[in-house]
Amino acid sequence: xxxxxxxxxxxRAGSQLxxxxxxxGHSVTAIARDTSKIGERAGVVCKNIDALDAGAxxxxxxxxxxxxxxxxxSTLAASAVIGPVKAAGVKRLLVVGGAGSLLLPDxxxxxxxxxxxxxxxxxxxxxxxxxxxxxxxxxxxxxxxSPSAEFVEGERTGKFRIGKDDLLVSSAGRSWMTxxxxxxxxxxxVEAPRHSRQRFTVGY
Numbered sequence: 256x257x258x259x260x261x262x263x264x265x266x267r268a269g270s271q272l273x274x275x276x277x278x279x280g281h282s283v284t285a286i287a288r289d290t291s292k293i294g295e296r297a298g299v300v301c302k303n304i305d306a307l308d309a310g311a312x313x314x315x316x317x318x319x320x321x322x323x324x325x326x327x328x329s330t331l332a333a334s335a336v337i338g339p340v341k342a343a344g345v346k347r348l349l350v351v352g353g354a355g356s357l358l359l360p361d362x363x364x365x366x367x368x369x370x371x372x373x374x375x376x377x378x379x380x381x382x383x384x385x386x387x388x389x390x391x392x393x394x395x396x397x398x399x400x401s402p403s404a405e406f407v408e409g410e411r412t413g414k415f416r417i418g419k420d421d422l423l424v425s426s427a428g429r430s431w432m433t434x435x436x437x438x439x440x441x442x443x444x445v446e447a448p449r450h451s452r453q454r455f456t457v458g459y
Contacts, residue, residue, distance in 0.1 A: 256279075256280045256281045256282065257281050257282075257320040257321055257445055257446070258281070258282050258283075258284070258318065258319040258320045258321075259276050259281050259282070259283050259284070259319060259320065259321050259322075259323060259445060260283075260284040260286060260315065260316040260319040260321070260322045260323070261273055261276070261283060261284070261285055261286060261323045261325060262286045262287075262306050262312070262316075262322065262323070262324045262325060262326050262331070262336065263286070263287060263306070263324065263325035263327075263351075264283070264285035264286055264287050264290065264293065264325070265285070265287040265289070265290060265292055265293065266287075266326075266327075267408070267434050268325045268351045268406070268434050268437065268438070269285075269287070269323075269325035269326075269351075270434075271434040271435050271437065271438040272325060272351075272438045272441055272442065273285055273293070273299070274435075274438065275435075275438035275439060275441070275442045276442055277296070277298050277299070279442060279446070280298075281298070281442075281445070282298045282299075282300075283299050283300070284299075284300050284301075284302060284315060284316065284319055285299050285300070285301045285302065286302045286304060286306065286312070286316070287301075287302075287303070288303065288304070289303060290302070290303055302315040306326055306331050306335065306336075307330075307331065307335055309335065309338060309339050309342075310339075312335075312336075312339040313339040313342045313343045314343075316339065316343045316345055317343040317344065318343075319343075319345055320345070320347065321345070321347040321348075321349060321445050322340050322345050322347070322348050322349070323348075323350070323351070323441065323445075324336050324348065324349070324350045324351065325351040327378060327381075328353065328378055328381035328382040328384070328385050329377050329378045329381045332381070332384075332385070332388075333384070333385040333388035333389065334388070336348070336350075337388065337389075337392060337395065340395065341394060341395065346395065346396050347395070347396045347397070347445075347448075348389075348395050348396070348397045348398075349397070349398045349399075349400065349441060349444060349445065350385065350389065350397065350398070350399045350400070351400065351402075351437075351441070352382060352385075352386065352399040352400050352401035352402070352454060352456075353378065353379050353382035353383075353401060353402070354379075354401050354402055354403060354404045354406070354430070354456075355371070355375070355376075355378075355379025355380070355382055355383060356379070356382060356383040356386055356401065356454075357401050357420060357421060357422040357456055358420050358421050358422065359421075359422060360421075364383070365379075365404065365422055366379045366380060385399075386399050386454055389454075396448075396451050396452065397451075397452060398444055398448070398450045398451065398452070398453060398454075398455065399454040399455075400437070400440060400441055400444065400450075400454075400455055400456070400457060401454060401456040401457075402432040402437050402456070402457060402458070403423055403424075403430040403431050403432040403456065403457070403458030403459070404422060404430035404431065405429070405430060405431035405432070406431075406432055406434065406437070407431060407432070407433055407434070408433065408434060409433030409434070409435065409436075410433065410435060411433070411435035411436060411438075411439065412433075412435075412436055413436065413439055414436075414459075415432065415439075415440065415457050415458060415459055416457070416458055416459065417440065417455060417456070417457055418455065418457070418458070419453070419454070419455050419456065420454060420456070421456070422456070422458075423456055423457070423458030423459070424458070425458070425459045429459075430458055431458065431459060432457055432458045432459065436457070437457060440457040
């Protein structure tokens with residue numbers, strides 16, 4: 256089993272990643288400003304830190320096999336994650352991506368479509384920049400998992416599709432993914448890497 260550090264472990268995606276990792280017997284270092292909602296749990300070490308504190312983040316993730324960043328891109332840039340991960344000697348970095356940089360059938364990005372919500376543009380744009388930073392990274396074994404357009408609460412079904420750079424749309428015309436099923440796909444990648452140094456996506 257792996258030792259997994261999760262940055263942003265109390266968020267909607269991070270909390271589901273925590274649950275999925277524990278379900279499969281991994282040990283987790285849960286990193287957030289306030290981990291009190293996680294409580295005392297077997298297999299979890301909580302670290303209350305500000306992820307922008309590079310030294311504290313490096314110390315928190317040291318000794319883990321894999322780091323998963325589930326933090327918002329607009330608050331934690333690629334350099335703020337990549338630097339501490341490398342300094343801590345951790346070789347694998349998995350990132351909870353965004354759908355904005357995925358491609359539409361005409362080859363344009365989702366974020367560049369005329370219907371893309373203005374409220375999400377800053378976060379989506381920062382996510383696209385984060386992905387490009389990873390693509391320039393020479394040392395880390397990274398993966399960037401983009402959810403579908405709608406990233407929502409919902410049941411854990413274990414039934415979904417995996418894609419690469421194109422937005423997945425269901426037969427009903429909806430592009431969506433639950434946090435719980437997303438977590439399955441991410442921990443699958445931890446256990447059996449199939450997308451080393453790649454972005455991939457998941458949806459129904």
